Amino acid sequence: MLSQVAFKEPQVHFRPHQFLAREDEEPAVIFQIDEGWACRYRLLSDGRRQITALYLPGDYCDPQWALGGKPSQPIVALTNVRASYFPCSPPAASGTGGPSAFWLSLSDMIERQTNWMVTLGRKTALERVAHLLLDLFERLRRSGLAYGQQCAMPLTQTEIADMTGLTPVHVNRTLQLLRARGLVELQAKWLRIPDLRALRQAAAVRNQGATA
Amino acid sequence: MLSQVAFKEPQVHFRPHQFLAREDEEPAVIFQIDEGWACRYRLLSDGRRQITALYLPGDYCDPQWALGGKPSQPIVALTNVRASYFPCSPPAASGTGGPSAFWLSLSDMIERQTNWMVTLGRKTALERVAHLLLDLFERLRRSGLAYGQQCAMPLTQTEIADMTGLTPVHVNRTLQLLRARGLVELQAKWLRIPDLRALRQAAAVRNQGATA
DNA sequence: CGGACTATTGAAGACGTTCAAGGTATGTGG
DNA sequence: CCACATACCTTGAACGTCTTCAATAGTCCG
Missing domain, CATH: 1.10.10.10 (Winged helix-like DNA-binding domain superfamily/Winged helix DNA-binding domain)
Structure with a gap:
């Protein structure tokens, strides 16, 4: 699906319930959501489900993939989604002065995740x-x-x-x-x-x- | 990696309930726990507390600081703690083949955090x-x-x-x-x-x- | 030995769940 | 345009897990 390389920014579309990534599957690319919403979740064996991240327009999906390792949770579109994508290696590696927007967005996501632990726990x-x-x-x-x-x-x-x-x-x-x-x-x-x-x-x- | 630096590493000690980092305070260094346990937490205004990370021997504390931004939660020693430390800039930036042990440990921590969201939620x-x-x-x-x-x-x-x-x-x-x-x-x-x-x-x- | 923190137990109550039914909106094909 | 199917939303009643409050016992450490 992603093999078609376009001239401009490569883009891709998803319909609701379509997967952007599956569990334990080597991610080929990192997406950036241009339009629409998606989420990452885990399903327990008895059907209980917990959504662990929400991806909104502008968000990378998933920044963590730049650190290595496979996604341990599937990512699915909640609405119609339009997204750009690029290789999994971190865009313009750090070291050039301040941290890039990409790494800041990873930092944001960790922060948000931590806040949600507080909310879910207490x-x-x-x-x-x-x-x-x-x-x-x-x-x-x-x-x-x-x-x-x-x-x-x-x-x-x-x-x-x-x-x-x-x-x-x-x-x-x-x-x-x-x-x-x-x-x-x-x-x-x-x-x-x-x-x-x-x-x-x-x-x-x-x-x-x-x-x- | 970091634990193998030949010459004496700078080290610090903490007693139980001593802070390794305080909220909103610019972190001066990143620690690596050599011995003992520490945790990060948030306190709600009415006293409810949620611990959001546990740091065990070998863990960096906190890897996230390498991405920029202040710690939004305090970190406190749970037992006697002995730790090494080094500047907040990521040690030996990536690009040398695979991601460094440091970044992998950040990836581990994010993964663990995600798993805890599932546990706390469901x-x-x-x-x-x-x-x-x-x-x-x-x-x-x-x-x-x-x-x-x-x-x-x-x-x-x-x-x-x-x-x-x-x-x-x-x-x-x-x-x-x-x-x-x-x-x-x-x-x-x-x-x-x-x-x-x-x-x-x-x-x-x-x-x-x-x-x- | 005394004081502070930690662990344990019981009883009552609250918050959220479960089960079940009915109602509303949305989309599809005839 | 209507009939139908599906998903989503709403409501009620009973139940269960976990909380709250309170009191007692145990442990650590100066």
Whole structure:
């Protein structure tokens, strides 16, 4: 599939549920998502699923592959995805002054992963869902994909459950609680956050610098 | 690699509860643990604590610092710790054939972190504690610090609770369950695993290659 | 020997799960 | 345009795992 080399940036498309990478398969390339959402996950033998990373436009997928080793978890498209790709060797190796954007993005991902360990280990359902919605909004905003206080939110409640370590039923009830408290407006795959500060507090996350 | 530097390496010692690094403080050096255990954690405003990484002998602390950015979580010694240290720039940048041991260790750490997200999000108390003990044993064994089926286990039940996202009380009960089922023997800070395969199954982890 | 931390036990309660059913939206082919 | 299928969302009730609170016993170390 990837063998077709184009003149410009090589690009590739995926439909929902299509795999960008499979478990234990040597990755041929690293993707950069141009449009759409994807996720990495692990399935336990009895069907329990945990999503361990979400890839949004601009994200590398997966930066870790540049360090060597096969992907231990599959990556699948959640929506239609358009992506560029390039060889697995780190783009423009470090050493040239500051760390490149690529390595910074790896650092970001590790940081985000660490924050999620805290959320999964110690937070209530409300805090978990709040953290997720907040995370999505702020990442999309940094990429210029937020419009005022709004952004896209294509995840189903089952997918939210698999990110937050809850059941879909309880995610449903938790979203109702968040709506009832006026912390989020969420409908038709579109998210609006009336009061970012309030949601941050509800998510029990450290106050990031940017408040604008 | 780093442990084989001929001339005297600079070394430091830490006592239990002493900080190796504080939050938001520019790290001056990267440590390599020579002896003892340390951990990274985050504290929520109401006192909930989640440990997000455990550093055992041989581990770098923290490899992520080579990518730039300040540590967002403190690192504290759990036991007496002896450590070497060196500047934060990545030791012997990559490009010389395969990735260096340093980068592989970063890759290991990311992998371990991802596995912990699955455990914290989707596993029962028994599976969590089993996973932790298994993880410790296998890491120590790889460093030659296991003796047959046994290894040191200096963590208190409260520390186990802060790793597994449980309460100390429930950790206590879960350990009793593990003992009653003959999956672990644990006393006087010493761990024995009678049947590694059985414990792996109880932990619901993917079967690693090495079974010996 | 005293004090602080660690481990253990019991009882009550909360948060989230499970099971089951019904309702709503979306897309497809006739 | 409708009938139908599939996925997604919503609601209720019962249950279970883990938490919380509280008290006692054990261990370490000056």
